[in-house]
Amino acid sequence: MTAAHRYSAVAVTLHWVIAVCILSMIPMGWWMTAAIEQPDSQALAYRVFQIHKSIGFLILALTVVRIVWRLTHRGPALPRGMKRWEAFAAHTTHVAFYTLMLALPLTGWLYVSAGWAVSQDRALEVATSWFGLFPIPHLPGVAELAAGVKRALAFQAMGAHAAMAWGAVILVALHVGAALKHQLVDRDGVLSHMVPFLKPGLKAGHEPSVSAPSSPWVERGVGVALIAVVAVAGAVAARPYAMPGLEMTRTEAPAPVSAPASGPVSAEAPVTPGTAAGWTIDSAASSIAFCGTHAGAAFKGRFERWEGQVWFDPTDLAGSKAVITVQTASARTGDPTQEGSLQGAEWFDPSRYPTARFETTGFRALGGDRYEATGRLRVRTTTVPVVLPFTFREAGGVAAVDGRLELDRTALDMGMESDATGDWVSKMIGVQIKVTARRAE
Incomplete structure (x- = not known):
């Protein structure tokens, strides 16, 4: 099989990185929603929640990149012998996946922005930081809404989020099952489109891709860069947060500022000096x-x-x-x-x-x-x-x-x-x- 019969290096990298992220999110979500209510596991669940949110934003960003790449880089054609209903199911599944990969992070973002804990039915304002590297703001305008509106939004967003998570589980199962059918039963080489080390099937009969990548080394470089970004983000997420101790000696002090201050402090009422030294x-x-x-x-x-x-x-x-x-x-x-x-x-x-x-x-x-x-x-x-x-x-x-x-x-x-x-x-x-x-x- 020539390179023209495979997805590009960037498309393959995006596919597998997003797949790993999605597969990690499902058990993480199930565990943390129960663990956050238990005193013994609450601290760990809190941290898992933050990682869950960070991975969600990563999925959202990579999905946008993947959609743009897909619209500008045509992939391999389906086998000529594929039944019409199978081709329709394949296209429908892909559209559903793209929809979920956008909607799941967005409903999660809306839920966090609403600042309401559905499990406890009360306000709970928690900031979001992407793997501890930089803050993610809430969706604009949500914080200014009335408490009743934010509560309703939170329940609706979490309900949609949970339902779509189950939808993602079903789609993943269908997607994997279809891929294995093509590889083991049909033997038409479809799986090798996305798994570079697989050889084409015995009954490939593919149409060549219309637009083969003109610069494979650039694409491979972008793919390697994406992998490196995800690896760094994972390393940052895995590190324990540094908690500076209260018992700070002169050599350990993190140089807080006191008089004279290095930064401006807002104007206060004038201070009348005491008579002591x-x-x-x-x-x-x-x-x-x-x-x-x-x-x-x-x-x-x-x-x-x-x-x-x-x-x-x-x-x-x-x-x-x-x-x-x-x-x-x-x-x-x-x-x-x-x-x-x-x-x-x-x-x-x-x-x-x-x-x-x-x-x-x-x-x-x-x-x-x-x-x-x-x-x-x-x-x-x-x-x-x-x-x-x-x-x-x-x-x-x-x-x-x-x-x-x-x-x-x-x-x-x-x-x-x-x-x-x-x-x-x-x-x-x-x-x-x-x-x-x-x-x-």
């Missing part, structure tokens, strides 16, 4: 970190951009004061999906409220190097009273401060639409503040 924060040796649980697994994170103004003297607690301003868009957990969700309207919503602010209202000595700061914390439009226990140690004009507290995210009105009961994200969020500062001249 002023301190300049060492950015590289200071950090604001947070921790909690998500989908049954612990997570840890940090804010990379923040600034602070501090006046503190153990002998002048009445004149001591601290104001910390955090850029909430800089929250990092090492999980791109978590980070994307934190940017959502029911979490930090930094597009509207770019900063959170903590300002002390008083200090109290607890004995030794232990102190307590009372203050107010504002996140978005909610302000809550806060008590921060901390230690203060000074040597040679350099002070080390270590403070820890727990915040109730429900009191801060964070994630209350999707997870008011704390089934997904813990209600209590631990916060650790480590500051190294030098006494101002």
